[in-house]
Structure formats: C-alpha cells, structure tokens
Amino acid sequence: MRLKPLYDFELRPREPFNFYLTASCYNFNWWFDGSKCVIPLSSSPPLVAVARQEDSELMVTVYGVKGGREDVAKMVEHALGVNEDLAEFYGVAGRDPLLYEVPRALSGMRLRTTNLWNAMLIAVCQQNSSFAQGWRMLCRVYKLMGKRVELDGLTTIIPPSPREFLVDSARGLLKEAGLGYRTETIVRVAEAVERGLLEGVEELSDEEAEKRLKEVKGIGAYTARLALVLSQRRYGLLPLDRWLEKIAREVYGLGDVEAGLRARWGRWCGLAVFFTTVVLDAEVLSKALKRALTGNVKPTLRRDKLSPLTLWMHEVC
DNA sequence: TGCCAGGCGGGGT
DNA sequence: ACCCCGCATGGC
Secondary structure (H helix, E strand, O other), X not given: OEEEEEEEEEEOOOOOOXXXXXXXXXXXXXXXXXXXXXXXXXXXXXEEEXXXXXXOEEEEEEEEOOOXXXXXXHHHHHHHOOOOOOHHHHHHHHOOOOOOOOOOOOOOOOOXXXXXXXXXXXXXXXXXXXXXXXXXXXXXXXXXXXXXXXXXXXXEEEOOOHHHHOOOOHHHHHXXXXXXXXXXXXXXXXXXXXXXXXXXXXHOOHHHHHXXXXXXOOOOHHHXXXXXXXXXXXXXXXXXXXXXXXXXXXXXXXXXXXXXXXXXXXXXXXXXXXXXXXXXXXOXXXXXXXXXXXXXXXXXXXXXXXXXXXHHHOOOO
C-alpha cells in the first residue's frame, strides 16, 4: 500500500535534544535509517509521520490516504518527547554510579513513546527472555503481522492493531514469531483492548492504571509498569525485573531493592530503568553485572555489537 | 545436549 | 505473605 504526503510541519525541541540518539534507541531499520525516523500513528486508516532534523528544528511530514488534520503535531511531540524537561532527572542521574553517563554521553536523548497496545506487545515480548530474544520476537511479529506501506522512496511497517491478533491465523503467526506461551497473553491483551478495558487508562492514577492492566491474565507488575512507562511516560512507576533486581542489589548494596530504588530515583524510576538498560547495552545479566560493578556504564555504540542503540543497524530477523 | 533468559500464575506452605 | 515450579522458545 502506498501512502501519500499530506502536509508538513516543524517542531522546535527543548534543548538539549539529540534527535539521532532519540530515534536510534530500541528501533528497527524500517523505522530509522540514520536520518529519517518513522513514527506510526494509526493502523486504520493508515497514518504515519516522518521526522528528520534540520539544524535545531524537526521537520515532520505526515503520510496517509487522506486527512483529516487531527492533532498529529501533538502526537509526534509526545512520541519524541520534544518538550520534555529532564533537568531534574539529569541532576539525579549525574550523581548516580549507574547513570552518570546519561547527562553526558546521552545528553538530549529522550524515550520515544508508542501507543498503549503496542507498548504492551513490546513488554510481553520481554517477559522471561533476553534483550536479543525479546526484540527478535518483536521483529518477527511486525514483519509477519504488520502492514507494509510505501512512502515516497521509503518502505516501512505499521504495527498490527489488536484486531489482527483476534483472527484465526493469529496464533499460528505468533508461534512462528517465537512467542511461545506469551502468545496466549498477547491475545488476551488484544481481547481486552477490543472490549474497551484499556480505554481511559491515561486518566487513572499510576496505581489504578497498573491495576487495570494487571486484570489481564499474564500481565504482572513488570509488564504493566513497563508498558505504562513506554506509552505514557509514567516515570514514577518502577518496572523491576530479575535483571535490574540483581544489578541494583549489588551496585547499591540494597536489601529491599524496590524500596531502595524508589528512594533513590523517586519520580524518575521508569526513565532511570530505561537508561540503565541503555548504558549497559542491555547485556545479559552476568555481563551487565560485571560492567556495572566495574563502572563500565557507558554505552558501546559499536555498530557490530547488538545493543539498544544499534538495534536499528542490524537485520534482527 | 541441557540449561538458561529483563515474568507470571497457581498451588504449596 | 511468602516460596517454588512449570510454562514455549531459541541461543549457546
């Protein structure tokens, strides 16, 4: 399917802003090519934005079938976090033995958000799997179930909507993608979305939102919190998994890791977790722990090494 | 080969 | 409240 350019606009991000790092992180090569970042906005009707940097401006072109000038600027602004103020977080991170490189090597990098449904898909793929395995699963889901679209010269993918997970062939495709027992969980999430269970979540408090997501069988505290961080920037939530549990216990000498991290990171927990995975290149626990304990907390950025920042350079699946 | 990896729920205590 | 185990898959 071919989408046509509908209109353009510009955004002026709050400084410091690093578009390259923001677009690079946890991204695939059909959404970022080193200069253009594709931001899927809607599956039906198909709508995507393409952002690129020009001096201190972001130039955004919107593609679709016909529009309908919804509040695309607001959506792109939120997706890239262009107006986010991280000054306070940089204060916290700057004196943290795990995160002190964030205001330095990663200055201006923001977390990109996606919609709640897609964030839950991402989070479910991280359950009980390594970084590499989780992102490979996700890569295959997008290739097998996403919608391929063409924009001018660019071929890209719009992530599948919950509806695609409720057709007969969906389970087979998800198994093919390697999701294993996560298949049933993500199908249940899709059903919950279709029933409207996840509508209005953004109006709820953090605790209520987490509780709502956990009503779906297979969604626990980690998955719910991660999805809310990745979609709604609810940085007060702490997605704590075995990986971070172990690292934080050793690096900070914590007994009660959850309470200890809350005390340390406060309302920035979610963003701190995100950046912890980035600075340690999301290495498997044994390697990440070694690096954390020796103060090797600067992301590698070598293109031959698969990491959150180089994912887009690789043919993952 | 067997074992493990950024969870989770169920069933035991 | 805890603890423990199995769960499906792929990589080493």
